[in-house]
Amino acid sequence: MIKPISITAITSISPLGDSMEKVWGNYKNPNHFFAKKVFGSNEEWVSSLSEESRARVRTLKESDNKYKNLDNTVLYALLASRDAMEMAEWKSKDNFGINMGSSRGATALFEKYHEDFITENTASTLSSPTTTLGNISSWIAHDLQTQGPEISHSITCSTALHSLLNGVAWIQSGMANKFMVGGSEAPLTPFTLAQIKALKIYSNNEGEYPCQALNLEKNRNSMILGEGASVACLEKGITENALAVVTGVGYATEILQHNISISSDAECFQRSMRMALGDTNPDEVDVIVMHSPGTIKGDVSEIRAIEKVFCNKVPCLTTNKWKIGHTFGASGALSLEFAVLMLTNQEFISVPFIESSRLSKINKIMVNAVGFGGNAVSVLLSK
Template sequence: MANTLSLGDRRRVVITGMGAITPLGLDVPSTWQALVEGKSGVTRITNWDVSQYPTQMAAFVKGFDATQYVHPRDARRLSPFVLYGLAAAKQAIVQAKIDFSQEDATCIGVEIGSSMGGSSIVEEQRLVLDAKGVRQINPTLIPAILINTVACAVAIELGIKGPVNSVSGACATGLISLGEAMRKLSWGDAEVMIAGGSEAVLSPLSVAGFARLGATSVKNDQPEKACAPFDLNRDGTVVGEGAAVMVLETLEHAQHRGASILAEVLGYALTCDAYHVVAPDPSGEGAARAMRAALREANVSPSDLDWIVAHGTATKVNDVIETKAIKMALGDEAAYKVPVSSNKGALGHMIGAAGAISAVVAVQAMLTNFIAPTINYETPDPECDLDYVPNVGRPTAVKTVMVNCFGFGGQNSCLVLHKWEG
């Protein structure tokens, strides 16, 4: 049964820091600036031969130097998804201005997840095994591929001894991580949680696998225009990579240490379609149920929403179902009034980090009173008939935002955030 507790029944949770490593930038400000300018981080793949691939593009992180965040030894040893997560976490902590020497380490936790973890390392090391034999395999292979390594690496680096966990909920991972971190804070399991998602899935086998699923665009002649959420002629998503992490705190803890509060987490919900391992339920019922439950916990009316950050994958089926679910959850009157944006045309689909970066984007909208556009939108789809903020961002007052993120297996997550007004 969905949680129906009101704000008055639990401890309030706020956001005090954010970090991001994305295809658009190596921190939150640069990512946000590129996003609102309508830029795309999607490029043709040149790291390996893609001449026989149906999809020949991806959204890579560019110019990342792990040694800015970790010792050169660790930069060589740790998986890319762990390094991205560590970097984003450290950025968030810097913004939050937490002095760990003044904190009880047992009251701080980590909830950073990944969908596919170190899958690219498995692929790389299998080639080493075949070519050079077992003695040349990296002795740290197993921890390098485990999904929980990213959360544990953050905990080890910072001496965190509270609840440390890694969620893996496919494409919904990042938002689930934030929601579950909020739960831990709400019920007293921690005072501070470092939470989000990280992914580094761009390898020959993974890109080929997504293409074979039929999930990715084949418009290879114009990579930056290939991913077109909600557009009539959309033909699939483009896989991306990166990380997004937030520092969440109980309101009491944040106020006690004099933190600058960015936003409040009002509501969270997680549901399952129980329909198919890849395809969403065509009825949209599970996604709509998640939205309704998150709004109910937040005590927010659909008419109070200023923006929806959609999952918006740019696949033929998913965008129609999400549109249907938004209308089911909000009712037609509110659904047709609230602007809805997808950032995947710009960032690609960051898989396990997708929901977390969408939450970061939502907070940035509140801080700047500007909503980011859905780029590459040219031809309206009669089945996708909401206000998708096409191609050009929009200045507007932003106080309350709903973030959607859905994953393979029918996992539907939803988070409701509110601007901090003191």
């Protein structure tokens, strides 16, 4: 167990919107946010930012020459970070730390610069500084004018929750009192789509729900890509303005058996969830926001791990990927936001595929994320 750490703000820009009110309203909406878009010569399901959010991104890009050459991963993170700083009422003089991760990084810019290089046999002056992974946190620090530590990293799809782990560690160590953490991803490019489709896990469903995340009866993989960023503000102790409290964190990596899959009963999740629980009775956990990518093996293995850890009473299970798809390195932060919204509104949001019990009260929620290679993270939140 860890000393309590408050989440005093959590914001996002995603297909669900760019404010807590819009996001919560769209979680209560029973519809998904997928649409077919053309990539190369093919049409594929994706989940893109709303036009309103895209307008904010364009306005930011045009507000200053220095933003014009930045990738969407940076622009999404800048908008979410500004909103989070305002919500938490932080000031630049607070010198808070920043840890913003991304699985793919500046995918669109990298592909553009590489295409130009193949054609012209020369590279743009800005190609290196604008495609390095560290430029996300650096730009946030520059934009918010904080002097605290800046960290960037990529640990595939559990990246955002690893950012939270880092923020917790800095605060627990006494080296910082406040940390801004999260993830940003803008993977909707032809090359990225082609890579995921090559894994044979992408959805070609034409039914009511193109992504069948947490449908345990599905007979085909149904993962769909989404985009967005989410940022949380962490503060030492339990503050008056806390939206939720981080009371446990867990992490684990299992021995790699395959380049992309975890074991059939997700040993990494079993270990990370047990570590996050610490001395907490598993029966006290009301909800688990699952990683649940919409693949057959990924969904089932996580369910099996949950059943082994929560053998007496399996909590209510949910995920947001049937609605907004998989946002890679940002997905854990968006799941964290989903959990905080359920805690603050005291309402459980189910998936269309499984029947869930009604909850009169929600006190504790666990959030899971895992990436290629079985690097799992679990976070326990309390009201």
